[in-house]
Amino acid sequence: MHSHEELKYHHKHAWAEVAGKKATMGISEYAQNKLGEIVYIDLPDPGTRIVKGTEICEIESTKAVSSFVAPLSGTIIEVNENLKDAVDIVNESPCDSGWIVVAEIEDLSECDDLLSLTDYQTLVKGE
Amino acid sequence: MKITVLGSGPGGYVLALKAAQMGAEVVVVEDRGVGGTCLNRGCIPTKALLASSELFGKMKRMASFGFDLDGRITPNMKKIIERKDKIISTQIQGIHGLFKSWGIHLKHGRGELLSNRQVLVRGEGGEETITSDRIVIATGSKAARIPTFPFDGKNIISSTDALQLTEIPKSMLIVGAGVMGCEFACIYSELGTEVTIVELLARAVTCEDVEISALMERELKKKRIKLIKEVRADRLEVCCDGVHTFISNGQEIITEKVLVTIGRSLNSVGIGLEKVGVKTGKCGEIEVNAQMATNVPGVYAIGDVTGGMLLAHTASCEAIVAAVNMLGGKASINYNNVPSAIFTTPEIASVGLREHLAGEVNPDFIIGHFQYRALGKAHAIGEISGFFKVIGDKKTDRLLGAHIIGPHASDIIHEAAVAIKAGLTVKDLAETVHAHPSLAEGMVEAAEDAYGQAIHMPRKAV
Numbered sequence: 274m275h276s277h278e279e280l281k282y283h284h285k286h287a288w289a290e291v292a293g294k295k296a297t298m299g300i301s302e303y304a305q306n307k308l309g310e311i312v313y314i315d316l317p318d319p320g321t322r323i324v325k326g327t328e329i330c331e332i333e334s335t336k337a338v339s340s341f342v343a344p345l346s347g348t349i350i351e352v353n354e355n356l357k358d359a360v361d362i363v364n365e366s367p368c369d370s371g372w373i374v375v376a377e378i379e380d381l382s383e384c385d386d387l388l389s390l391t392d393y394q395t396l397v398k399g400e
Numbered sequence: 401m402k403i404t405v406l407g408s409g410p411g412g413y414v415l416a417l418k419a420a421q422m423g424a425e426v427v428v429v430e431d432r433g434v435g436g437t438c439l440n441r442g443c444i445p446t447k448a449l450l451a452s453s454e455l456f457g458k459m460k461r462m463a464s465f466g467f468d469l470d471g472r473i474t475p476n477m478k479k480i481i482e483r484k485d486k487i488i489s490t491q492i493q494g495i496h497g498l499f500k501s502w503g504i505h506l507k508h509g510r511g512e513l514l515s516n517r518q519v520l521v522r523g524e525g526g527e528e529t530i531t532s533d534r535i536v537i538a539t540g541s542k543a544a545r546i547p548t549f550p551f552d553g554k555n556i557i558s559s560t561d562a563l564q565l566t567e568i569p570k571s572m573l574i575v576g577a578g579v580m581g582c583e584f585a586c587i588y589s590e591l592g593t594e595v596t597i598v599e600l601l602a603r604a605v606t607c608e609d610v611e612i613s614a615l616m617e618r619e620l621k622k623k624r625i626k627l628i629k630e631v632r633a634d635r636l637e638v639c640c641d642g643v644h645t646f647i648s649n650g651q652e653i654i655t656e657k658v659l660v661t662i663g664r665s666l667n668s669v670g671i672g673l674e675k676v677g678v679k680t681g682k683c684g685e686i687e688v689n690a691q692m693a694t695n696v697p698g699v700y701a702i703g704d705v706t707g708g709m710l711l712a713h714t715a716s717c718e719a720i721v722a723a724v725n726m727l728g729g730k731a732s733i734n735y736n737n738v739p740s741a742i743f744t745t746p747e748i749a750s751v752g753l754r755e756h757l758a759g760e761v762n763p764d765f766i767i768g769h770f771q772y773r774a775l776g777k778a779h780a781i782g783e784i785s786g787f788f789k790v791i792g793d794k795k796t797d798r799l800l801g802a803h804i805i806g807p808h809a810s811d812i813i814h815e816a817a818v819a820i821k822a823g824l825t826v827k828d829l830a831e832t833v834h835a836h837p838s839l840a841e842g843m844v845e846a847a848e849d850a851y852g853q854a855i856h857m858p859r860k861a862v
Binding site: 312313315331333335336337338 | 618621622771773779784785
């Protein structure tokens, strides 16, 4: 378990929690709120390479089909299998049990320009 | 005018009725049940099974509609098949009733052309030669027998067999992600079968627009249907633990059944074509002109046996054209305006140009999109996946094509078919008042979107 403060945010509404070379990733509380009821996440396969700032997979809600954008580059090593049967976990707990993928990251320095919770909240206030 | 028709599918029986309505004396020769593949082994039975599987699917979501379930709901395949058979039987009786009403004679037996005026009918009661002024060949098509996939009716099955299963298979591999493959995948996966599809090409339903294929593939994934693309099923082996399918990517997949949905062979063999000199093409298709006449005077051919689209409604349309031409009128077939429908969940329907092909015909076109999830009605019925797409000519604004994936797509598409036939514009569609709340409102919004003015869409980034 972690607090939202420990997470690093990408301005395209994804978060990453980095531990060593691994990073757990998901969408922000703001994003889940904007999306509304999530009905499907097109979960990628482990082994898929992801690139910071580009789409990892699509998230389908009752309002729209949106992109889940990679906060960091790397290779997916795990996906949250629980989401296959209960995708609503992302709405209930986007920054905790609603994590989407774990990736082995390529370049730790990519974390440098990710945002703190406070900075991210300031950013989304303007949207 | 006396007309003999070989075959009573949606080509043959429609021709018989139309010709009788126009005053002809008509004999129909049929060696199986009237209604052909469409009614007995195709369109109607699959839709009957689909109705059962979709209802089951909806019942699985009943909680979201506000229902509590006290107990279990279990699909009973025997009863589902019984229901399907009853529907077919009612429809068959309907055709018999229409034949009787219009004085059409039905001869049970297999017909063979002896000349351009004579047909030999071999039936249970012996042989009979029928003489008439015109002959129409409407013998249809059947599932092709491909040596790699030896049908045994039990483990390796055809689409016909898939309509007779009395138990829901635990697992099924479907060869081909085309129209039939995707339809059966939706039916059986909803009923609980674990379905894998193998497809030679790079996308599912390749006959459709590229975006439609992409959404269909996502819907298949949602249903946990595994689609393996760009592979070939090289070899099948029936073992005690199921059918082993060896795929060109090295994988070996074991399933209870393998359903082969690729390939149709045309029923043009053994009906006397050579004797009379009726020209056929490479695949056995009977060559016809736009009036549906063959090279032999007085002999016409319609429907699947002429190759082409292999659609029931095309056969029926060709039937009308042939009847009019035989009975003194003038009519030609035009395939540009034939809609197609795929009864997957969600449905797919289209008419006219596909976007990826539009450039070849007319590089200057406009596109409008609209999502089902932006329609109130889609939310009310709990089916929000899908979109509408219209393609128009940039200069003239004429509607060139429409593509829909989503609930009731097969019903909604026809307004676009009418519009294309009548030469109407994208603006005509946008300015036609549609009832609210309806799914067809999506057509209006897609047409408006072609000009960036869909009412229920946010402003597009410039």
